[in-house]
Amino acid sequence: MRPKPARRSNRERTETTRAELIAAARRLFIEKGYAETATPDIVAAAGLTRGALYHHFADKQALFRAVVENEAQVVAQEIDRASPSTLPPREALVQGGEAFLAAMAQPGRTRLLLLDGPAVLGRIAMDEIDGRHAARTLREGLAFAAEADAVPRSIPIDAVAHLLSSAFDRAALAIAAGADPTDYKVALAAMIDGILIRAA
Structure with missing residues (x-):
């Protein structure tokens, strides 16, 4: 019987989500520029929701x-x-x-x-x-x-x-x-x- 994977703490999940948003935003800001990058593009690239984005950041x-x-x-x-x-x-x-x-x-x-x-x-x-x-x-x-x-x-x-x-x-x-x-x-x-x- 395989051991269950360790559950991530809330802090770890928060840091992971934040890092994923930053990484996705970085790629898009470089490819398209700030003005042409919309928040729906960012959350789609990160595989997250707009709610997750606005939980971590006030705005774009x-x-x-x-x-x-x-x-x-x-x-x-x-x-x-x-x-x-x-x-x-x-x-x-x-x-x-x-x-x-x-x-x-x-x-x-x-x-x-x-x-x-x-x-x-x-x-x-x-x-x-x-x-x-x-x-x-x-x-x-x-x-x-x-x-x-x-x-x-x-x-x-x-x-x-x-x-x-x-x-x-x-x-x-x-x-x-x-x-x-x-x-x-x-x-x-x-x-x-x-x-x-x-x-x-």
């Missing part, structure tokens, strides 16, 4: 925000993995930047985070999300370099992080449009070196 925009948060979190995890604190500051910044570009090369990610994200959620909301994820890793990398006296104390770290973050975003968009990733990696490394060279 709230679901889109959850998709964007997930994507941003994955990107930050890839950066953190590629730039451990054991690396020297320059290598951590360069390798973290290359990890960002590699993570953003995942099909559809630039559309979600850099095109539809700001259009749907607004620039302030996207800056807030980015500030907890990729921009946070860049700011921490620059702060680490400053603590190691690799950046002059007169340089405002937050401003530099904001500008470099914008440069990385533009590079990701260009690469997604077909540009040579190597060119942008070289250019971004040169920008980082331009900041660090002044520490001599």
Whole structure:
């Protein structure tokens, strides 16, 4: 007699349903775009009901925000993995930047985070999300370099992080449009070196 499968807890069922909705929504937002994706399409793709969707998310925009948060979190995890604190500051910044570009090369990610994200959620909301994820890793990398006296104390770290973050975003968009990733990696490394060279 085979043992009965363990029953999932309410929390496990809730997390599974939420993950299924986010995964289905992600696919459709990438394929069709936010505006052309309707909630009935999402629940059909997830094999769930509209009631399940609205139990977890207030509306389509709230679901889109959850998709964007997930994507941003994955990107930050890839950066953190590629730039451990054991690396020297320059290598951590360069390798973290290359990890960002590699993570953003995942099909559809630039559309979600850099095109539809700001259009749907607004620039302030996207800056807030980015500030907890990729921009946070860049700011921490620059702060680490400053603590190691690799950046002059007169340089405002937050401003530099904001500008470099914008440069990385533009590079990701260009690469997604077909540009040579190597060119942008070289250019971004040169920008980082331009900041660090002044520490001599």
